[in-house]
Amino acid sequence: MQIFHNPVHDKHAGRQEMFRGKLVPCHETPARLEYVLDALRQRRIGDLLAPSAADLDLIKRVHTPRYVDFLASAWRDWVALDPANADIDILPSVWPVRGFRHDIEPTNFAARVGLFSFDSGCPLTAGTWEAATVGAACAIDAARAITTSGGPRAAMALTRPPGHHAGADFFGGYCFLNNAALAAQALREAGAARVAILDVDYHHGNGTQSIFYERGDVLTVSVHGDPTTEYPFFLGYADERGQGAGEGANLNLPLAAGTGFAAWTDALEQGLAAIRAFKADALVIALGVDTYEGDPISKFKLKSADYLQVGRLLASLGLPAVFTMEGGYAVADVGINVANVLEGYAG
Numbered sequence: 128m129q130i131f132h133n134p135v136h137d138k139h140a141g142r143q144e145m146f147r148g149k150l151v152p153c154h155e156t157p158a159r160l161e162y163v164l165d166a167l168r169q170r171r172i173g174d175l176l177a178p179s180a181a182d183l184d185l186i187k188r189v190h191t192p193r194y195v196d197f198l199a200s201a202w203r204d205w206v207a208l209d210p211a212n213a214d215i216d217i218l219p220s221v222w223p224v225r226g227f228r229h230d231i232e233p234t235n236f237a238a239r240v241g242l243f244s245f246d247s248g249c250p251l252t253a254g255t256w257e258a259a260t261v262g263a264a265c266a267i268d269a270a271r272a273i274t275t276s277g278g279p280r281a282a283m284a285l286t287r288p289p290g291h292h293a294g295a296d297f298f299g300g301y302c303f304l305n306n307a308a309l310a311a312q313a314l315r316e317a318g319a320a321r322v323a324i325l326d327v328d329y330h331h332g333n334g335t336q337s338i339f340y341e342r343g344d345v346l347t348v349s350v351h352g353d354p355t356t357e358y359p360f361f362l363g364y365a366d367e368r369g370q371g372a373g374e375g376a377n378l379n380l381p382l383a384a385g386t387g388f389a390a391w392t393d394a395l396e397q398g399l400a401a402i403r404a405f406k407a408d409a410l411v412i413a414l415g416v417d418t419y420e421g422d423p424i425s426k427f428k429l430k431s432a433d434y435l436q437v438g439r440l441l442a443s444l445g446l447p448a449v450f451t452m453e454g455g456y457a458v459a460d461v462g463i464n465v466a467n468v469l470e471g472y473a474g
């Protein structure tokens with residue numbers, strides 16, 4: 128397996144996120160990725176590679192150009208408001224909900240941040256754009272690697288910030304650019320006619336779902352905590368099946384908080400069956416390990432050893448695959464759990 132890792136991931140380091148009216152330390156920290164790198168090096172899993180330059184044109188075929196331009200200039204615009212902002216992260220505070228206009232872009236900075244985001248738990252920092260674009264490059268390179276003749280059968284984008292909550296024109300849930308969607312788009316453009324994205328993060332991949340909701344060429348499947356009680360709350364229900372050309376090409380498998388490995392595996396098997404029925408040519412796995420029993424913000428009960436079996440189940444599809452790195456916040460165990468998935472996958 129080729130593993131494209133983001134050497135500048137730590138330039139994205141949010142200080143605080145809003146939680147119950149207070150600013151608290153961010154769960155999504157640089158240390159998470161360092162634990163994964165350490166585990167992979169120690170266990171000699173995969174070949175670690177640095178990515179090439181990001182393909183901005185491809186990024187703008189998944190995300191809207193005005194959102195990409197906003198992300199690229201947000202920090203400059205923020206510091207231009209007040210030089211003292213250089214020591215403060217950007218957090219959104221106002222959003223255009225039902226009844227507001229979405230066809231205009233106010234010049235006010237706070238209004239623009241709100242237009243392009245959906246929660247206040249996702250700080251945008253000085254290095255967010257750089258870290259996110261190099262991460263996107265990892266995802267695109269991983270997709271191109273597995274579609275190159277003589278290339279590996281599987282590759283990983285080992286990066287943060289994660290991506291699956293980011294939509295075509297919004298950030299949120301610690302995510303800015305949707306690495307799984309970028310990998311899927313790169314696979315399509317490299318000749319895979321039908322691509323499946325399987326999201327096993329604890330949280331519903333709302334951004335990925337929304338990007339492909341009206342497309343029939345990319346199947347999106349997500350196994351996640353029931354949004355009735357779990358983030359992101361407003362998407363991820365079983366009755367969301369896709370629309371227009373995408374009708375039938377979205378599958379949500381929500382599970383109650385407290386779900387253990389046996390019931391989780393049953394849901395995963397349903398997802399795998401849907402991918403087989405779709406006749407996908409290539410697979411993207413949005414790999415979050417916040418399904419772990421020790422995760423501080425999630426409520427499934429998977430154990431570290433279970434991730435070996437997760438890897439075996441994913442491999443049973445027999446498809447060329449790209450893994451992207453999503454959540455997992457039991458920081459010291461994220462490395463073991465990700466390495467177990469990859470080891471199980473390699474067989």
Ligand code: OKP
Pocket residue numbers: 146248289292300301328329330331358415417424453454455
């Ligand atoms: C990102 B990914 C907890 C707040 C949770 C958002 C969670 C985003 C998860 N105090 N805020 O899917 O792992």
Ligand code: ZN
Pocket residue numbers: 328329330415417453454455
């Ligand atoms: Zn998650």
